[in-house]
Amino acid sequence: PKPLATRVAFVTGAASGIGKAIATRLAAEGACVVVADLDLEKAQAAAAELGSTDVAVGLAANVADEAAVQAALAEAVLAFGGVDIVVNNAGLSLSKSLFDTTEADWDLQHDVMAKGSFLVAKNAARILVDQKLGGDIVYISSKNSVFAGPNNIAYSATKADQAHQVRLLAAELGEHGIKVNGINPDGVVRGSGIFASGWGANRAKTYGIEEQDLGKFYAQRTLLKREVLPEHVANAVYALCTSDFSHTTGLHVPVDAGVAQA
Numbered sequence: 001p002k003p004l005a006t007r008v009a010f011v012t013g014a015a016s017g018i019g020k021a022i023a024t025r026l027a028a029e030g031a032c033v034v035v036a037d038l039d040l041e042k043a044q045a046a047a048a049e050l051g052s053t054d055v056a057v058g059l060a061a062n063v064a065d066e067a068a069v070q071a072a073l074a075e076a077v078l079a080f081g082g083v084d085i086v087v088n089n090a091g092l093s094l095s096k097s098l099f100d101t102t103e104a105d106w107d108l109q110h111d112v113m114a115k116g117s118f119l120v121a122k123n124a125a126r127i128l129v130d131q132k133l134g135g136d137i138v139y140i141s142s143k144n145s146v147f148a149g150p151n152n153i154a155y156s157a158t159k160a161d162q163a164h165q166v167r168l169l170a171a172e173l174g175e176h177g178i179k180v181n182g183i184n185p186d187g188v189v190r191g192s193g194i195f196a197s198g199w200g201a202n203r204a205k206t207y208g209i210e211e212q213d214l215g216k217f218y219a220q221r222t223l224l225k226r227e228v229l230p231e232h233v234a235n236a237v238y239a240l241c242t243s244d245f246s247h248t249t250g251l252h253v254p255v256d257a258g259v260a261q262a
């Protein structure tokens with residue numbers, strides 16, 4: 001791949017949490033970054049933290065709306081001349097039990113993560129293929145795409161959908177030199193906006209602990225006894241986009257400090 005300092009990254013949901021950490025890492029490596037998120041002001045504020053509009057722009061894009069996705073990608077091309085790295089990170093977690101999950105909950109989770117990531121990947125891939133320069137598409141999926149846990153059925157189903165999108169796109173786009181990989185984080189509590197979305201409260205209730213103790217609780221469950229931070233997910237995205245991983249596609253990388261499988 002082209003050196004990172006000459007590449008343009010389009011990161012969805014990058015106004016907060018893991019997406020923001022990814023945008024920050026790629027910008028620090030010299031890439032131009034498009035921060036795409038639901039709220040224009042939040043996206044622009046996050047982009048401004050990365051540098052001037054010569055290197056980072058914030059755009060409003062609801063990933064579940066194809067016209068909005070296409071408009072944001074067109075703006076990205078206008079701003080930076082192309083797109084080389086696409087990170088499907090936008091998401092939310094309702095964290096509800098089977099019987100609490102409504103049809104509307106199911107639709108919202110799937111609209112944003114299953115459909116939204118497909119719309120971003122499809123429309124971005126069109127640009128990458130036409131550029132004939134290869135590229136990287138990275139999905140921020142989840143440990144939940146593989147492992148089952150309580151109170152997360154709609155969320156986990158969309159993450160499994162994303163995981164299979166990774167394999168299918170890797171197969172379809174490989175001949176164009178486009179790598180498609182996924183990352184499966186788990187337990188990224190601090191630095192993410194998940195508390196505001198109600199995720200933290202619901203999870204804490206599930207485990208019978210206080211919300212502020214979630215980070216420590218997750219760390220204790222890991223093999224490494226370490227808390228996973230947004231920066232650790234960003235490190236993995238960066239690594240996948242370097243030439244060190246030039247021959248890796250269709251892979252899912254866990255960033256979870258190790259999950260006991262017994």
Ligand code: NAD
Nearest residue numbers: 013016017018038062063089090091142185187188192193
């Ligand atoms: P977060 O709530 O901090 O960030 C999510 C961002 O996505 C927000 O800025 C939000 O505005 C944006 N977003 C939501 N819906 C959108 C839409 N329709 N269009 C565009 N942007 C939208 O959460 P986070 O923890 O940083 O999660 C980021 C990604 O990582 C999600 O896909 C999540 O499922 C995944 N993930 C998180 C964890 C974790 O432990 N935090 C674990 C595994 C996977």
